[in-house]
Amino acid sequence: MILFNYIWLIWLFGIPIYYTLVYEIIRYRKILVKKTFVPINPKRMIFQITTIGNMEIVQESVDNINRICKEVGYTNYKINVVSEVNESFDGAVTITVPQNYSTFNNAKYKARALNYAIGLREKNGENTSDIWIYHLDDESMITKQGLLSILDHADNNREPISEGLITYPNKMNVGNKLVKYLDAVRPTFCYTCCAMLKSQRKPDWLHGSNLLLRADIEKSIGWDFPDTCAEDSLFGYVAYKKYGGIFGWHGGVLEEQSPFTFNDFIKQRQRWIKGTFENLGRMGIREKLKTTYRLTSWFFGSVSFFTLLPSLLIKQSYPLFLAPLFVLDTIILFSVYQIGLEMNFAKVSKKQRICEHIKILVVSPILWFLEAIPMVLYFFKRATKFYVIKK
Secondary structure: OOHHHHOHHHHHHHHHHHHHHHHHHHHHOOOOOOOOOOOOOOOEEEEEEEEOOOOOHHHHHHHHHHHHHHHHOOOOEEEEEEEOOOOOOOOOEEEEOOOOOOOOOOOOHHHHHHHHHHHHHHHOOOOOOOEEEEEEOOOOEEOHHHHHHHHHHHHOOOOOEEEOOEEEEEOOOOOOHHHHHHOOHHHHOHHHHHHHHHOOOOOOOOOOOOEEEEHHHHHHHOOOOOOOOOHHHHHHHHHHHHHOOOEEEOOOOEEEEOOOOHHHHHHHHHHHHHHHHHHHOOOOHHHHHHHHHHHHHHHHHHHHHHHHHHHHHOOOOOOHHHHHHHHHHHHHHHHHHHHHHHHHOOOOOHHHHHHHHHHHHHHHHHHHHHHHHHHHHHOOOOOOOOOOOOO
16 A cells, blocks of 8 residues: 555656647647648659568559649659569559668668668769658558648758658558557657757657658768667667758658557557667667656556556545646546547548547547557567568
């Protein structure tokens, strides 16, 4: 019983993250999604889909790019599919990464493929300041708004490294519904990513998709990073160290899909955790402390679930002035899922969306617990390889 007198410390631990998120949502709510576009002369754009290979959905992504570009009358582009296997796609150029290809630092996984693509573009004279590379994953589906946003960003020569909002509305009725609810946190925390890039501070992470890079800058940084499966985040660290604040937010929305099974959800998150720990040794002291705090908060998500009911039923000896903070903290945790669900379920009817909001409200405490499971399991059975979820 004495232990329960101190469980309020767990709730106190996460307050800085959630209150900061509220500030970021308030400050950046108007620019998270770009609404106005100033067309100039469209720059050359290379859409690059990087895949492990044998993913049928890549053809859907290629077709979607060509369709959206046709809708807006944009023609100054090409699509490169960088694949680990020899395959072909209608409407795109396939770049097959040779099995014997290696980099100076022996980069692995996706970093190896990305670095090979840079080398090939160099031979074609495509690593120049007037060409932009838009990075996509296998299942990434660009939107009309997203295309106009990245063109506006490139045409006006804005920051050479930029990102935008990623939502997960695709294949919403396929797979485990609970995983769809769990992924509601991801677009909500895009507010944090937006705040991080707009403030020009050293990025804690970058997303590998919806990533717009000026070709000459990407080439100068490269992807020759050894021993990491979080090459996108490491790219951000190295870019900041070399150039300082060259980051921006293009405001374009990219649509993707959630994992289909809970097992894939766990393995996807464990890959993120593995990559974060691999990159930890490359960070400065300040970044190490911030990252360690984020990971620890993630872990405490499971503990907070088990302390929720005891904290309500058992009288605790915590300072009374903290009570309003704990209440607000709980409201914010519930709201994180509500905000993200509204974005992820944007394609369903209003009536169904209301039903989903009610359902996720009920299961939110369980989601806090499930979200932390990959972190807990990581310390017992660590991911040993670059696992690609089924798409």
